[in-house]
Amino acid sequence: MRATSIIYRRELAAYLRSPAGWIVAAAALLIEGILFQIRGLSQEQLSADVLRQFFWSMSGVTMFAAIILAIRLVAEERQTQSLVLLNTSPVSDLSIVAGKFLAALTFLGGILALSVYMPLLIKVNGKITASQIIVGYLGLWLLGAAYLAIGLFASALTRHQLLAGVLGALFGGVMVMFYQLGKVLDPPFRDVVSHLDAWWGHFQGGFMIGVISLENVVYYLALTYFFLLLAVKTMEAKRWQ
Amino acid sequence: MINVTNLSKFYGAKRALGPVSFQIEDGEAVGFLGLNGAGKTTALRMLACDLRPSSGSISVDGVDAVADPHQVKQRIGFLPEAPPLYPDMTVIDYLRFAAELRGMRKADHARRIPDVLERLQLTDVAADVIGTLSHGYRQRVGVAQAIVHEPKLLILDEPTRGLDPVQIIEMRETIRQLKESHTVLISSHILSEISQTCDRLLILGRGEILGRGTEDELTATQLDVKQVVAMVRAPDDGRDVAGVLGKIPGVTDVAEPRTMHGTLTYVIDCDQDVRAAVGRALVGAGLDLLRLDSVHSELEQTFLRLVGEGGHASN
Structure with missing residues (x-):
């Protein structure tokens, strides 16, 4: 736990010190601002629909931002060989992965927090409840956590950040295609495959419309855990190679 | 201090090292001498628990490095060929980070870090960002992170690589000082480095130990x-x-x-x-x-x- 905290503080400081972190934050907020203007404010709609449009576009921005934030976490350290310091210190791979993941999740949480003025504008001018906003943000945070874990796993696979980005986008892309894949399958595979989808069923059909369900929360936590576990095992395996 | 038995490492089907066996006593300064690709770095990385051996055993201070790497890591300071630095951190923040990773408490590293900075002549650049330092200073910061937690065993992989002649002399002097308080294992392909800083040599080639002993012993048997x-x-x-x-x-x-x-x-x-x-x-x-x-x-x-x-x- 202590090692996780030490690595967490270093990684979070690295995000705050590096231009890359701020560029990702600025780009995410700019893109979301533009999409919010185009999709949410350019036509007359019910305020609940405008909020749905916001969470719809913000979920895509969150997924991309999470992958981009995560790809440097291990790959960059392998490339600069600073990972040796962590590997030769008495800390476990789990502590390394957990510290890095939590730092990225905190930074991503900061980006999400900076976007909150948009739903607040809807609330001030429309008829939505605070709980709809909170549930939507909980969904974004869980979705972001899952995609950070996917990006972290991709980052653990290679020393090249570009390749890690491509792999992360590929894995993340596959996770949002299960729903479409499920449609062409016959039962019972249809239900099983559709439920693996990371966006359509669990976000669009739940958090995005202000509905919180235990199943969706557990799904995102399990997805995050799964990819973090893969990242830990990958780092362990690399020592044997 | 170190007891290595039938240690070997394969990368896929390719043998990088071994099987090799050797012992290093407490307080010794031992040099790994070999051409590039001889297996020196592989051996040192396994001793530092950065890499797992394919077979064989490593015991450091009586602790099995494969079964209990965390215990071994606390006893080791490792400077790899490229110092493991974070260019965005200041020297002092980096040393605090390295000390905390090795389990040092705040009070301990607050006492220790100024000594390390002074010993390696880094006091003047303590507040500088590592990315702005010259190669020589970076190498010294690399040594500083390796000794900050007062390890018993110091493993230095090509410590003078890329340094200019003045920096090489300074680094050699630093290593001589470190010998007084640590068991030191140094790898190099530069003969003068090894002969001037080490008590005993292990000559590596094609992944095997080709010769071992003091300089006099080796030359007496071979020349x-x-x-x-x-x-x-x-x-x-x-x-x-x-x-x-x-x-x-x-x-x-x-x-x-x-x-x-x-x-x-x-x-x-x-x-x-x-x-x-x-x-x-x-x-x-x-x-x-x-x-x-x-x-x-x-x-x-x-x-x-x-x-x-x-x-x-x-x-």
Whole structure:
């Protein structure tokens, strides 16, 4: 736990010190601002629909931002060989992965927090409840956590950040295609495959419309855990190679 | 301190090291000498628990490095070939981070870090961002992170790599100081580094230990032909210096001397170490002996023979 905290503080400081972190934050907020203007404010709609449009576009921005934030976490350290310091210190791979993941999740949480003025504008001018906003943000945070874990796993696979980005986008892309894949399958595979989808069923059909369900929360936590576990095992395996 | 038994490492089907076995005692400074690709870095990474061995065992201070790497890591300071630095951090923040990772409490590293900074002459750049430092300073920061937690064993992989001559001399002095308080294991392909800083050598080639022992032991067992250089003040009476040298048992040939500033320098071929006999003979003949030495580094000759007359190791 202590090692996780030490690595967490270093990684979070690295995000705050590096231009890359701020560029990702600025780009995410700019893109979301533009999409919010185009999709949410350019036509007359019910305020609940405008909020749905916001969470719809913000979920895509969150997924991309999470992958981009995560790809440097291990790959960059392998490339600069600073990972040796962590590997030769008495800390476990789990502590390394957990510290890095939590730092990225905190930074991503900061980006999400900076976007909150948009739903607040809807609330001030429309008829939505605070709980709809909170549930939507909980969904974004869980979705972001899952995609950070996917990006972290991709980052653990290679020393090249570009390749890690491509792999992360590929894995993340596959996770949002299960729903479409499920449609062409016959039962019972249809239900099983559709439920693996990371966006359509669990976000669009739940958090995005202000509905919180235990199943969706557990799904995102399990997805995050799964990819973090893969990242830990990958780092362990690399020592044997 | 270190007990390595039948250690080997394979990258896929390719053997990088081993099986090798060796021991290193407490307080020793041991040099890993080998050409590039000989397996030095692989061996050191396994000793530092950065890499797991394919087979064999490593025991550090009585602790099994494979079964209990965390215990071993607390006893080791490791400087890899490229120092493991974070360019965005200041030197002092980086050393705090390294100390905390190794389990040091705040009070302990607050006391220790100023000492380390002073010892490595980093005090003036303590607040500087590592990314702005010169290569020499970065290398020193690398050494600082390796010793900040006061490890028993210090593993330095090519510590003078990429340094300029002045920095090499400074680093050599630093290593000499570190020898006083640590067991030190250094790898290098530069013979002079190893011979000047280590008590004992392990010569690696093609993933195997080709020779081991002190410099004298290695040269005594491996060297059978020598050249000796002797410089004397040119005698006023025209005495036959070459004749004196030629009569020494073991001398096979004496080349024409080189004359410079009133001195004569002879290169003497011999089939055994004749330096002592040459010294006695020249002084006994009333000549002023100014210099007496091997023409080439004995260790260099030994090394080249062991690794196959300078041929590169195959791994």
